[in-house]
Amino acid sequence: MSKEKVKMPEQDPQVRNKNFEEVALGYTKEMAMEEATRCLNCKKPFCMDGCPVNVPIPRFIQEVAKGDFDKAFDIITEENALPAICGRVCPQENQCEGKCVRGRAKGSESVAIGRLERFVADYHRDHGKKDESKIVKNGKKVAVVGSGPSGISCAGELAKRGYDVKVFEALHKTGGVLSYGIPEFRLPKALVQYEIDTVADMGVDFETNVVVGRTITVDELEEEGFDAIFVGSGAGLPRFQGIPGENLNGVYSANEFLTRVNLMKGYMFPDRPTPVKVTNTVCVVGAGNVAMDAARTAKRLGAENVYIVYRRSEEEAPARKEEIHHAKEEGIIFKFLTNPIEVKGEDGWVKSLVCQEMELGEPDESGRRRPVPVEGKTFEIETGTFIVAIGQSPNPLIRQTTPGLDTQKWGGIIVNEETNETSRENVYAGGDAVTGAATVILAMGAGKKAAQAIDEKLSKK
Structure with missing residues (x-):
């Protein structure tokens, strides 16, 4: 069994530095299956400890090794709404792959978890069937501010649980930092749109060109009858x-x-x-x-x-x-x-x-x-x-127009670490709006955590 990862094909550097096409070309089926056999299927999967959204990593990799890519996709998406994106832009070396047992052995590389996740998501996009299952609505509605990673993650999790979710996006295009911040050669925008369309197919409604704090306020959203509000407005204020x-x-x-x-x-x-x-x-x-x-x-x-x-x-x-x-x-x-x-x-x-x-x-x-x-x-x-390019802070609009919303001196919204609820009841927040500029997967983890807390609280009402 090889100590090194199966190499990912890439464009030649002197060709790609003149175009905006994706640098990494992805695994073939054969490459993915070969890499998957490197997983030791540990009894204690430390790799999962490094995943902010708790993807069952060994389970999906074992399915890749068998060639059952549809089942691998189903396992990933139990926990992760944006696998094609995470497979490309997550810092796996500091998270799941950084905790991989194989990578701790001298002269050995960790299993290429990110590359395998990307392969499974891409394969499903090209060959898989859309989920036709019907979601039973529960009669409650939630507003999500921002369509970046935390907002999309929160919206998708709530939609699965039967909530009517409406996402308000300030720009004319959905995706937040995935659309405006990460270049095409690292993250193709057609792929971002596909992932967002998948969430929309679950019944999530997206409205663009709405600047919460200017077009409409958090107070006004509450007046419109939203049972909870999640603020995932990112950190777009440059330093x-x-x-x-x-x-x-x-x-x-x-x-x-x-x-x-x-x-x-x-x-x-x-x-x-x-x-x-x-x-x-x-x-x-x-x-x-x-x-x-x-x-x-x-x-x-x-x-x-x-x-x-x-x-x-x-x-x-x-x-x-x-x-x-x-x-x-x-x-x-x-x-x-x-x-x-x-x-x-x-x-x-x-x-x-x-x-x-x-x-x-x-x-x-x-x-x-x-x-x-x-x-x-x-x-x-x-x-x-x-x-x-020395960092960014949250936009001050929401904190300036939302009475009773506690924030850090530098502008981050203060939340309960267990639930991501803010000082305003039924108003939650996560991602860069709370932490300052961080990673896509950490923002997604925060959105997912908030969705669970919202569901637990509203289910009791």
Whole structure:
């Protein structure tokens, strides 16, 4: 039995960095079955401890090994409403695969749980039958604010239990961060739409172009007769560094940059009406998955030199190792231990980025070694585009328009950890609106937990 995962076929790096087609091409049936035989089917499945939505991982993998992909899909979707998405964007190396017993053995890799989940979901989409079972309605209705991962997860779980669920989405397109934040080459938007359509087929109603807190308030939703409300409005408010020159033309938040490209299809300009200006050299500050997405997108839009500028070392970079690996393959240039301190301009446009060399000092409160400036060591990178990808916060609209809703100083909604209920009775919240920007699967776990708590509470009434 191989100690290494079955390799996933991918586009050649020098081809894919010029197109927006998916990088990883997926397993064949034979590859999936071969990889599934690597699972030890442990009596104590530690892999499940790492899954925020409690997918019965060994059970579905055993069905893949037998070639019963339909049964494997049924097992996954007992707990996970978005398997094709999770199989692509979850940080499995820190979750299920990070706890895999096979991966703990010296020189051995964990079972490719994410790749197998992706295969099963894709196979079902191409070959499986739609679920025709009828859901018995219970006469209660729930409003869900936001159609991102937490909102979709909550809506799907409640629909299964017979609730009339209406999802309110601020943008003109459903999917939240799945639609506006993650690039096509990592997560095809047709796939996102398919997953959302599956939830809609369960009876969930979606209404777009509704900004809760502006178009309608939480109080007004209660007045309309919703028995409970779930707030999964995400974290779409970008943070900036506060350095001189950040107001120049040519400075983007990663949020705006990726929204222009992903949601507004800026990469198809002029066939689509949204232009996205990038120059020959682009600098991206940050080293999370969003920074990798922005840098790799800029490369595909034609930038020749794309820099990732990060004040810590590669070891501390929060992005998935796979994303860093793919970025390097595609020609992204990494400037670690480097911190932007000024954006210089000319005629109102970005001209260069002044950078400070850093070194690692003593650990800070996060446990990571604190970056400190190296005295007298600065340099400039000539660039016309600067993208800031250092994190996002929840939009303040809902907290500003909902009396009695307790929030953190930085804007996150405070919830009961067991139920995800807020300080407002029958108002629940989850995902990035509570935690700040995190992962898709953690947001889904929060939506699922809230749905269960809503059902338990309303079932008693």
